[in-house]
Amino acid sequence: MIEDKNPQRTQLSDLGEFGLIDHLTKNFKITKSSTVKGIGDDAAVLNFENKQVVVTTDLLIEGVHFDLSYMPLKHLGYKAVIVNLSDVYAMNAVATQVTISIAVSNRFPLEALEDLYAGIETAASIYNIDVVGGDTTSSNKGLLISVTAIGEVAADDVVYRSGAQPNDLLVVSGDLGAAYMGLQILEREKEVFKVNPNNQPDLEIYTYLIERQLKPEARKDIIKLLKDLDVKPTAMIDISDGLSSEIIHLCKQSQVGCDLYEAKIPLDPQVIAACEEFNIDSTTIALNGGEDYELLFTISQKDFPKIKANPSLTVIGFMKDASAGIDLVTRAETKIPIKAQGWKSITD
Amino acid sequence: MIEDKNPQRTQLSDLGEFGLIDHLTKNFKITKSSTVKGIGDDAAVLNFENKQVVVTTDLLIEGVHFDLSYMPLKHLGYKAVIVNLSDVYAMNAVATQVTISIAVSNRFPLEALEDLYAGIETAASIYNIDVVGGDTTSSNKGLLISVTAIGEVAADDVVYRSGAQPNDLLVVSGDLGAAYMGLQILEREKEVFKVNPNNQPDLEIYTYLIERQLKPEARKDIIKLLKDLDVKPTAMIDISDGLSSEIIHLCKQSQVGCDLYEAKIPLDPQVIAACEEFNIDSTTIALNGGEDYELLFTISQKDFPKIKANPSLTVIGFMKDASAGIDLVTRAETKIPIKAQGWKSITD
Known part of the structure; x- marks a missing residue:
């Protein structure tokens, strides 16, 4: 370590x-x-x-x-x-x-x-x-x-944060929450090391999480992919602080609202396993964990056929009028307003 | 204070x-x-x-x-x-x-x-x-x-550091050493303040020095002046670390040597007075004191008539072949090799 x-x-x-x-x-x-x-x-x-x-x-x-x-x-x-x-x-x-x-x-x-x-x-x-x-x-x-x-x-x-329209689809690249869970694993191992410096931790099962924290990648490939697919997003932002605060930035600057579907949020199996181990809700981590450096963007519905088969892209929401608010639609089909809570608030 | x-x-x-x-x-x-x-x-x-x-x-x-x-x-x-x-x-x-x-x-x-x-x-x-x-x-x-x-x-x-030619003239804007002497005054007053917080220092006679340290200006006016005079320097650098190290940068990157004339270095009367008060050699301060943010540049001799009457510009040296070295020509007409000694070396 x-x-x-x-x-x-x-x-x-x-x-x-x-x-x-x-x-x-x-x-x-x-x-x-x-x-x-x-x-x-x-x-x-x-x-x-x-x-x-x-x-x-x-x-x-x-x-x-x-x-x-x-x-x-x-x-x-x-x-x-x-x-x-x-x-x-x-x-x-x-x-x-x-x-x-x-x-x-x-x-x-x-x-x-x-x-x-x-x-x-x-x-x-x-x-x-x-x-x-x-x-x-x-x-x-x-x-x-x-x-x-x-x-x-x-x-x-150029794609700004401000171009999203009602009825656009909200799309995210990759998966969310892994970098934050990687940080939790590393922090825990640091504490273990302090107590017992001879302990040899087995971090094999957390490889993806730790790599996402220590060696993140920027999604240059997604920019090329969108060009190849002939899709120009209507608005785009990178996810550095957490999905919830980035969605709020997009919505505020575009003057639209949004329904985000909890069931659609892409999570790696290691994130789900680690959240169970740490007894944390995986949706909370996906919403508020930061440093994933995935791209969050909106596209016109007419572009949906171009992206739907792509394993790197997931439609997670639907843009609405600003007056309809910014909501998480839970698996239980209830709506909860999304609050801005970047990862800094979590770790402070 | x-x-x-x-x-x-x-x-x-x-x-x-x-x-x-x-x-x-x-x-x-x-x-x-x-x-x-x-x-x-x-x-x-x-x-x-x-x-x-x-x-x-x-x-x-x-x-x-x-x-x-x-x-x-x-x-x-x-x-x-x-x-x-x-x-x-x-x-x-x-x-x-x-x-x-x-x-x-x-x-x-x-x-x-x-x-x-x-x-x-x-x-x-x-x-x-x-x-x-x-x-x-x-x-x-x-x-x-x-x-x-x-x-x-x-x-x-565009003017790089690398374009100076033998026989070019070395020119500096404004005057040198004032920002460094301003720092000395402020450091001294800080020590006085520690001993006697009620002391009201009279800094009137150091106004120019303190202003050069606390509120330096960048020589945007000189860039405009050179354009108006139709002079394009052959090489240029700003003086942030001290005249001696900037001359060495210019000479090395242009692969030339230089004679710098001690008697020509522009000094404000407040710098001369403060150097006497602090018992420091004013040439040493001009050479090694930093943060003056003046421009140091070389011009072809044919451009000399265009700049010679200008009070903001002083010819301080003469570029030579690299083999002739980089020297200070003192008031006593002796030559001393110039060494790189930025202001960081002084204050460390």
């Missing part, structure tokens, strides 16, 4: 600030035609020609957003990129570049930052983006990472 | 994350034609048509980059924007948008963040840029601000 202590430790101060940036970024390659100039000047220079540019940014802080006692630094670097790319895809755009700023206290040796950047490089390679800039500085406590992601999209293809 | 304690304190938890963002950003107006969509979706959407896009990012951390005991939050918000805009101007670009991410511990009431955002808004208004996104989260220690600035520039107008 606990991060390996690398036997070789190089003090950051041995390199100096400029040496550190050069060292950490020396493996990054520029592959996008839109990157004119990457790392190494006052700013990166990009060229999107006739495309629109999408920009989003996120801050990840040790002790708030991640716990290094079970989050390996390589995974953290990967995840820091992924959570930002997810926002780019949620605009129906293609991610092209990121900038990475980190602040580290001197408790981190160079080798730890190399692991972090290895994860960043892996994400950049898999998602085909360039790392074009950033900032490396010291912090007086812990590690923090600030990522800005940039993407491109044809003006006609 | 010490930040006013606002009698009204609103706990951040009273608003919730989404309420907080809405509250802090409600006064931000979108004025740039390149901003298609600002705050409020998964990402901002921008449109630069046939212009190239410039992107730069910086992280400011309490206790490392600023000290709230003498830095009012409004000034901090202003400065956080300015330091990033300075990097955009150093590409010979026009700044158009910023994103702002902040992390705050719960020791900050809402009113403190309102002050911070008032400074951000003032900078956005004066420099004519849009605030198009960001992230607000909690930190477990202190305040940190991450800013990403975006600008636009015609492909032919």
Whole structure:
């Protein structure tokens, strides 16, 4: 569970600030035609020609957003990129570049930052983006990472949160709640480890949950799939805080209401099993657990035949007039108003 | 000296994350034609048509980059924007948008963040840029601000650090060392305050120094001036870490050498007086003091007549072959190799 202590430790101060940036970024390659100039000047220079540019940014802080006692630094670097790319895809755009700023206290040796950047490089390679800039500085406590992601999209293809219409269908990619249950498993094992450091936990049965927490993926594939299926969502958002708060964002910005069908919410069998083990209601977890980074979108009913056979997409609801409210339709066919309760409220 | 304690304190938890963002950003107006969509979706959407896009990012951390005991939050918000805009101007670009991410511990009431955002808004208004996104989260220690600035520039107008040629002239805007001496004054007054809180310091004679530290400006005016004078620098960088390290960056990336003339370095009379008072060599301060946010650039000799009469610009050196080295030519006409020693080295 606990991060390996690398036997070789190089003090950051041995390199100096400029040496550190050069060292950490020396493996990054520029592959996008839109990157004119990457790392190494006052700013990166990009060229999107006739495309629109999408920009989003996120801050990840040790002790708030991640716990290094079970989050390996390589995974953290990967995840820091992924959570930002997810926002780019949620605009129906293609991610092209990121900038990475980190602040580290001197408790981190160079080798730890190399692991972090290895994860960043892996994400950049898999998602085909360039790392074009950033900032490396010291912090007086812990590690923090600030990522800005940039993407491109044809003006006609942008999908906002605000375009949903009454009678549209509400669709979600993948399944929900696994990342949150993965966090519960990791937190529990951390407590067990504190009591008995020699205990070797068997986490085999939770593999999917832990992977969803430690190595989430952004749904670039869904953006491509929708294009291939010739479906342009009417509204879209990524699920970072939890299904309930994202539905409320979509409904408020689109000025519509929604019926969400409890029975339709896609859950992985491991989520159902873990919820039973922890004695938590799986619908509550799907609604309020965060960090799934799935895409939530609405489509016109005429597009339903194009998506209905696809195993990656599930219709979970139906958009209504705003006056009809935002409701969960339970398995017992009763309606309960959906409240905004992101995962931060759960864990705080 | 010490930040006013606002009698009204609103706990951040009273608003919730989404309420907080809405509250802090409600006064931000979108004025740039390149901003298609600002705050409020998964990402901002921008449109630069046939212009190239410039992107730069910086992280400011309490206790490392600023000290709230003498830095009012409004000034901090202003400065956080300015330091990033300075990097955009150093590409010979026009700044158009910023994103702002902040992390705050719960020791900050809402009113403190309102002050911070008032400074951000003032900078956005004066420099004519849009605030198009960001992230607000909690930190477990202190305040940190991450800013990403975006600008636009015609492909032919971009100026890199790498274009300087032997025989080019080295030019600097404004004067140097004042921000660093302002920091020395503020640090000294903080120590005096600790010993005698009733002491009313007379800081009148240091006004310029303190203003350069607490309310720096980015040289947008110089970019316009150069355009008006029809001068395109061959290379350019902004002076954030100190003249010596910026000269070394320019020389290394351009593969040239340089003679820097000590007698030509522009110093404000307040810098000279304060250096005498503190018994420090003013050339050392000009070379190694940071945060002046002036522009350092090289021009072809043929452009010298266009700039020579301008009080905002000073020719301070002469570019040579790389083999000739990077030297300070002292008032005594001796040559001393210039070493990279940014302001971080001084204050650490």
